[in-house]
Amino acid sequence: MDEIDYRILSKLEENARTTVSEMSRAIAMSQPAVTERLRKLEENGVITGYHAKLSPEKLGKHTTAFVLFKTNRCKDFEAFGETSPEIVDLYRTSGEYNYLLKVVTETSESLARFLESINAFGFSSTLIVLTTKFEDKSLADGMEPSASAKPSQRILRGL
């Protein structure tokens, strides 16, 4: 994990469809060398996937909310979460509530129906998203090989 790796990661965070040749030009390194580095970054699990980001609005989903949730039926609730298309993110958390959900629905009415459906499992507290200032800020940008790359050497060997 040197500076070149961070530059590759940064490029792909910004645009996952960047071609290997484009990166090899930007980096001034041969195409096979970039391909090989990329292969290792994927193999080592540094890159976990490449995903298109869609506009919920353009898909008719106008309401986003975060739901703090408290339940003692964790297994049941997690199984429900897996199958619920409204829940896009699900986190186990510390604190008074034990789950945090990001929920994306068509309207505030469909959010209300969703909240009623989870009331069967426990108690919820809902924060409606008014505006998203930003999302998914780069993790690779501003990473210095000297600072956090040395620990990652250990990590990449599976420790």
Added chain:
Amino acid sequence: MDEIDYRILSKLEENARTTVSEMSRAIAMSQPAVTERLRKLEENGVITGYHAKLSPEKLGKHTTAFVLFKTNRCKDFEAFGETSPEIVDLYRTSGEYNYLLKVVTETSESLARFLESINAFGFSSTLIVLTTKFEDKSLADGMEPSASAKPSQRILRGL
């Protein structure tokens, strides 16, 4: 926005580096036709970007938290948020708190330092993420052209 568009979107949500030829094979449609649909989905803002997803752990970032935040210095706080590498997501929300932050840091100590730094702007309540059950569930999957594609016709014309 017909069923073919949803299949394209679904493929790219799952793997943003899927080639046009792969999609054209899966869909049984010519390559230029898929390219043209893709161009329009991007132009209309249905697809907002393609991003590599990185493992915070593998980059030495072992602590993730959601922070509920209350401030009356909104402009100042948002400007701070833009420049803060720890804040990966920033939402304006309804409720007692007016912001929700997703924060990714190296350790719980660096999280503590971060929380001290934002105390200058207002009050926070922190939920530490113990485990991420899932993130970024598909928005396009299970979308029926009959249901939400008709509204999106209006949306795509800019209404």
Added chain:
DNA sequence: TGTGAAACTGCATCGTC
């Protein structure tokens, strides 16, 4: 909108250092 054909570009793979 969609198609097929052709020119162009990018990628995988190899042997070499």
Added chain:
DNA sequence: GACGATGCAGTTTCACA
């Protein structure tokens, strides 16, 4: 680890329906 060469795969562009 990185490089250059090469053959195959993917993309772009076009005339046409």
